[in-house]
Amino acid sequence: MQKTTSSISNNISFTRGVPALEALPTTLFSECLQAVLAGPDGKTVLQYGHNGGYVPLKQLLAEQYHVDVDQVLIGNGSLHLQDMLTAQLVQTGDVVFTEQPSYDRAIKTFRRRGAKVIGIPLALDGVDITALEEALARYTPRFMYIVPDFQNPAGVTTSREKRQALAQLAEKHGFYLVEDVPYRTLRYSGKTLPLLRELNPERTITVSSYSKLISPGIRVGYLIGPRDIVKPLIALAEDTTLAPVLPTQAAVLEFHKRGYFERNLESLKQLYAPRLQAMISAIKTYLPGIDFAEPEGGFFVSITLPQESNYQHLLQRAKEQGLLLTDGNGFFADHLNAQANQAHTGDRFVRLPFCALTPQEIEAGMQRLAELVRA
Amino acid sequence: MQKTTSSISNNISFTRGVPALEALPTTLFSECLQAVLAGPDGKTVLQYGHNGGYVPLKQLLAEQYHVDVDQVLIGNGSLHLQDMLTAQLVQTGDVVFTEQPSYDRAIKTFRRRGAKVIGIPLALDGVDITALEEALARYTPRFMYIVPDFQNPAGVTTSREKRQALAQLAEKHGFYLVEDVPYRTLRYSGKTLPLLRELNPERTITVSSYSKLISPGIRVGYLIGPRDIVKPLIALAEDTTLAPVLPTQAAVLEFHKRGYFERNLESLKQLYAPRLQAMISAIKTYLPGIDFAEPEGGFFVSITLPQESNYQHLLQRAKEQGLLLTDGNGFFADHLNAQANQAHTGDRFVRLPFCALTPQEIEAGMQRLAELVRA
Known part of the structure; x- marks a missing residue:
């Protein structure tokens, strides 16, 4: 012993x-904030902003995810983006699927917005596809919420085959895949698997954040999706919070630019x-x-x-x-x-x-x- | 001509x-951010936070408003706080009164959360009390939204007598007064009148922000109210956004401490x-x-x-x-x-x-x- x-x-x-x-990274992030406020966008980031986030950071994310800039929305953390996305997509009584187990706060968010949340059992290599198909015979969910990499809470990574199956089922049954990938780049071993977005971009909404990669206190999360989802969501975000928190978003971009990321x-x-x-x-x-x-x-x-x-x-x-x-x-x-x-x-x-x-x-x-x- | x-x-x-x-104030605010990140709370403000905002700033606001710290919630701008407050107080179909005219985004927010919004005509010295009494004979609103100082949009300041009348009517009919006071300290002439909170603290929820006083881009707004309103609202804020944006909140406190405010x-x-x-x-x-x-x-x-x-x-x-x-x-x-x-x-x-x-x-x-x- x-x-x-x-x-x-x-x-x-x-x-x-x-x-x-x-x-x-207190020192590095402080340097970035200073550079932003002393730079050409210093006034801009203290003024009201629009367009679903700090535009140059949206541009960087658009490049990283191979999408257009109007497919990107940056908000105050990914949970709030999920809350607004649910408000947009879900009417009271609509069905949402999650892996079971799944992230507790996400389940709570979907329920608070009126969704009937149904959990599909999670195996060690991703959701049980047979159980999912059985559930799809009974319900068509508005979306299925999935954490494909190093899942919260189970630590499970969805296999390549199951990602493919999810992409196909979403297409066949006409529901969205909401993939939450905040841990994805924190891979300590093994090989990166494709995003669901790469397998079915029209049916996938990707949410992620810098909380685990730089800092949670800065509250910089983002969402990437089809234009017909993102455009009204940006309008809802503006109606809900009026404007994004710009200094921290701009500092995240600077953090990238300086190679600190x-x-x-x-x-x-x-x-x-x-x-x-x-x-x-x-x-x-x-x-x-x-x-x-x-x-x-x-x-x-x-x-x-x-x-x-x-x-x-x-x-x-x-x-x-x-x-x-x-x-x-x-x-x-x-x-x-x-x-x-x-x-x-x-x-x-x-x-x-x-x-x-x-x-x-x-x-x-x-x-x-x-x-x-x-x- | x-x-x-x-x-x-x-x-x-x-x-x-x-x-x-x-x-x-780009330079002064940058100094404050630097001081915060180099100081004893540098790590704290980059980590997940709780308790409805950066606690030392909550303490300052509690002193300024003569309330206890658990009556204060700091969020990402006052509009979002109003959105969450409405979610908490209003069931679909509940009535909310506003001054008429009133802040367009507030009206939209109350409606989005299911309220039936009724405008009470605004005179040059505040809302028409006779019209308000007539409306109260027909409806008991969940709350009445008022911008008592330099109103948005009309520029009207509610007179002392009308503030007193509002405080009394709220008591008599059992509704809340939501007073939105972001411009209050920007008084260029004349004398400050009491907050509605000072006249009826149990029936008043005060919302305000630093958007007009320091910067909108930092998104630091706050809400002060009775404990039975604020406690569940802090829980809802935590469920909705998980955590507050701490670096900008801490920098606002530093801005005060250094006499910059x-x-x-x-x-x-x-x-x-x-x-x-x-x-x-x-x-x-x-x-x-x-x-x-x-x-x-x-x-x-x-x-x-x-x-x-x-x-x-x-x-x-x-x-x-x-x-x-x-x-x-x-x-x-x-x-x-x-x-x-x-x-x-x-x-x-x-x-x-x-x-x-x-x-x-x-x-x-x-x-x-x-x-x-x-x-």
Whole structure:
């Protein structure tokens, strides 16, 4: 056995997927803000802006995604863009599909805007296509929300074959794919797979953000989609928030221009890759025999505890032992199905964000968790 | 007659109420951002934030408004706060009162969230209290939206007596007063009147922003209200946008701490006061005999053209003459009432924002307008 948990007296938090504090580029970002405000666009970024974001950053994103600039909307973080997109696409009672489990705040957002949210079981290589086809026989969703790379919460990456199947089903049944790809460039190993947008651009709306790649506090997220979606969405964004937050958007562009983005991304990978390895090792050591997706990037690993484990009142018991967990049920859109399907149930589902913890904290946390769930 | 309009070849825009470009404090704000990012909260403001805004700025606002810090929510501009407030308070079909005319984007926001918006005629000293009482005999609104100081669009300041009446009616009939006060501190002459909040704090929700006082591009707006309103609204804000934009909020606090806020406010008054005077003089010179509120501050003067003037297709004809106007109808919530009431009708209503124009441009613009509406 390793050192006891008492050697780490602080709480260990396996709750939110936040960047490591030490990874936030205060000096580089400050330089960029200064350059923007002293530069030719200094006045522009302090004035009211239009057009769905800081135009030169929209241009950069248009180049990166091989789309036209009028297909890009930059907003105050991707969650708010998803909120407005849902307001635009969904009438009360419309159906939205998510992977099951899926990002809890996205599920909540779709519901708040009146959607009936149906979860399609997620396997270790992406959503269960047979289950999706069965669901499509009963419902045509307005859209399906997918996190194809290093999924939040499960860490799953959708396989190439399943991406192809999703692109085809969207076409066949006439629904949109909303792909949320904030972790995509944080790949620590393996090879990048195509975006859903690359497989079916007319049916895909891509949302992403700089929260995991530069800073969450700057709230710069973006959305790329077909013109007939993006144009009215820009109008709705302007009606809702009047204008974008320009200084931080312009500083993100400067961050790219100066080559800081690549340099920062490399540092993040150096910092996070060993943490992911520590998490995978700790699961295998302390909770042997559990099936889980071993991600090649991103922020999250998740496990489903075995039926026979002691998961009753786990959150409360963990908290008393200085281990903070998120309620697994929030990631399951469809509680009833989740109960019926023995493979996944929220009570036994534990998300394990690893980026903001040292390998030592990760190991200590998993040791605590293993003790708590011992039958 | 003065110089002809041909001496100014550019378009003159009487459309949006934007600050003068030369008034945007690029250097001072950049200093503040640098100080924040180099300071003890540098990492904090780049990380995810909670609690409805940057806590030290919430503390400053709580002191300024004599409330507790948990009564303050800072968001990405006041329009979005009003959008979320409406989502929280209004069910589809609920009634909201506005002054008539009122801020067009606010009317649109309330409607988008399902409200039935009813405009109460605005006199030169605030809303018509008799008309308000008549409307209250028929409806109890969820809230009444009021811009008590230098109203957008009319430039009207609500008198002390009418503020008192509003506070009492809100109490008697059980509705909220949403007072929007972004221009309040931009007073160029005369004496400050009490906030509605000071007269009835339990029934008043105050919204304001730094858009007119520092910069619109930073999107820092705030809301002050009773705890039972603000607490769930903070939860809704967190669900909607996940986290606030922290660097600009922290820089606003630094702007205050360094004494830049007072200094900047004084410069704004020096710049804008002569522009207001130029607008008032130009109206009296070129459109003599029109009744209008002569504001003592803010961004707007508005006029209602006489019945006998030539106001048909005014926007289009003005545009052809290089004069950009906003459609007056957008400021009238209730078109039918507006038609019936000869005193106010959107077709004849012209808003005249003056801050971003030089006195010369203002005079030339008003001269063009007078020529266009000559019967």
